[in-house]
Amino acid sequence: MFIETETTPNPATLKFLPGQAVYPAGTRDFATPEDAEASPLAQALFDTGEVTGVFFGRDFVSVTAAPGANWGMLKPQVVSILLDHFISQAPLFAGGDAGAFNVPAEDDDLVGDDDPADADIVAQIKDLIETRVRPAVANDGGDIRYRGFRDGVVYLAMQGACSGCPSSSATLKQGIEGLLRHYVPEVSEVRAA
Structure with missing residues (x-):
């Protein structure tokens, strides 16, 4: 091996x-x-x-x-x-x-409950994270978890190699925030949770 x-x-x-x-x-x-x-x-x-x-x-x-x-x-x-x-x-x-064992589900530790009126927006955000962001983050040895959406702000948590990485804030702000804002106009900002 x-x-x-x-x-x-x-x-x-x-x-x-x-x-x-x-x-x-x-x-x-x-x-x-x-x-x-x-x-x-x-x-x-x-x-x-x-x-x-x-x-x-x-x-x-x-x-x-x-x-x-x-x-x-x-x-x-x-x-x-x-x-x-x-x-x-x-x-x-x-x-x-x-x-x-207590393995956290994707929606555990949310930054508060998502507003049911935002269900379509949240679904779009989660789909983009799953299809476009997660594969790229996995290539770098980590993962990203959705933590909530409130008042235009998406809360995400970086894991693995991406947690504590010097470039993680740039990844969140310049990469992921730009992608989400482009495809989901209701998104105004991405923050680490």
């Missing part, structure tokens, strides 16, 4: 591609060691002591190194952990069932 690595726009994060499905059910973000307790793989990566974030995508794992960590030393450890996991075909989650 060979695991490819790719750099991401976030210099603290590398994207690891094992050449097989990782989490076909969507994405899962582990921002703390406590979050990682649900997954033996995520926990093993945090246990290196040099990892501050793990993100499972459909066919990749993004790993964020702690400030000051040396990727030259950490990368072989991460590859070894990933190889051990995928070669042994160990379950991704403790008990083998991701559904047994």
Whole structure:
């Protein structure tokens, strides 16, 4: 088995591609060691002591190194952990069932409830995020989650390599905001949530 690595726009994060499905059910973000307790793989990566974030995508794992960590030393450890996991075909989650854990749904943690009168606008926003934004963000080792729409403002949360990335605010403001404003005139602004 060979695991490819790719750099991401976030210099603290590398994207690891094992050449097989990782989490076909969507994405899962582990921002703390406590979050990682649900997954033996995520926990093993945090246990290196040099990892501050793990993100499972459909066919990749993004790993964020702690400030000051040396990727030259950490990368072989991460590859070894990933190889051990995928070669042994160990379950991704403790008990083998991701559904047994509190995996946030797309609409969990909304920035308030969307106004039912905005249902068509919200549907357009979600469709654009799903078809145009999410694939590009996944290429960079992350994901984007819809968090709400209120008074012309779309609230989005960046995950994985995109969370904390130096260019994430530019991506939100210049890229995603421009796209949404072009296709959905009711959108006036995009903010991180």
